[in-house]
Amino acid sequence: QKEVEQNSGPLSVPEGAIASLNCTYSDRGSQSFFWYRQYSGKSPELIMFIYSNGDKEDGRFTAQLNKASQYVSLLIRDSQPSDSATYLCASPEEGNQFYFGTGTSLTVIP
Amino acid sequence: DAGVTQSPTHLIKTRGQQVTLRCSPKSGHDTVSWYQQALGQGPQFIFQYYEEEERQRGNFPDRFSGHQFPNYSSELNVNALLLGDSALYLCASSLATGGLYGYTFGSGTRLTVV
Numbered sequence: 001q002k003e004v005e006q007n008s009g010p011l012s013v014p015e016g017a018i019a020s021l022n023c024t025y026s027d028r029g030s031q032s033f034f035w036y037r038q039y040s041g042k043s044p045e046l047i048m049f050i051y052s053n054g055d056k057e058d059g060r061f062t063a064q065l066n067k068a069s070q071y072v073s074l075l076i077r078d079s080q081p082s083d084s085a086t087y088l089c090a091s092p093e094e095g096n097q098f099y100f101g102t103g104t105s106l107t108v109i110p
Numbered sequence: 111d112a113g114v115t116q117s118p119t120h121l122i123k124t125r126g127q128q129v130t131l132r133c134s135p136k137s138g139h140d141t142v143s144w145y146q147q148a149l150g151q152g153p154q155f156i157f158q159y160y161e162e163e164e165r166q167r168g169n170f171p172d173r174f175s176g177h178q179f180p181n182y183s184s185e186l187n188v189n190a191l192l193l194g195d196s197a198l199y200l201c202a203s204s205l206a207t208g209g210l211y212g213y214t215f216g217s218g219t220r221l222t223v224v
Contacts, residue, residue, distance in 0.1 A: 032210075045215065046212045046213070097158065098155060098213070102152045
């Protein structure tokens with residue numbers, strides 16, 4: 001049984017700072033990881049995904065994957081109040097079922 | 111290009127009743143997955159439909175059933191509703207290789223069982 005774990009937070013950062021969100025996983029065979037953002041009362045929306053060890057950058061977002069330590073993180077640079085949301089980490093199993101963490105609540109303080 | 115459409119948006123049902131939720135996938139997507147998200151939790155996989163068949167099922171009782179139609183739209187049925195079934199039900203569409211590129215989620219159906 002895959003498990004994806006996240007610190008539920010809440011995490012608070014000042015506007016303009018770097019927000020760091022972390023996720024650990026139990027299945028060493030996991031190949032890919034997805035980060036979703038979910039605003040309160042809304043559905044999750046895909047931010048980015050990562051397959052390879054190392055960093056992947058997309059605008060203000062950077063995903064980091066360390067398969068040896070079994071953790072994946074999401075960095076948000078120049079955080080904005082509009083980034084305030086819950087961030088979900090997820091990993092698929094054989095391309096079908098996604099296992100989601102419980103999410104980390106982020107608040108960016110103006 | 112329409113995204114994933116779910117209906118209804120909100121629903122209130124009485125314990126023991128039955129409910130049907132509907133989903134139209136994003137144009138070009140052929141696979142529909144259903145997730146249940148309780149308050150403060152991450153989405154939990156219910157099942158996935160591809161080519162009108164249930165391809166994979168999560169750890170949910172048989173009270174939860176589904177269907178996929180030839181136009182790829184899908185229904186989620188829940189029988190004998192329990193208070194614990196109150197949650198946000200999310201439909202997610204993808205290509206069959208959804209694990210490669212992730213899902214597109216609909217806006218969800220908020221089900222309240224009283």
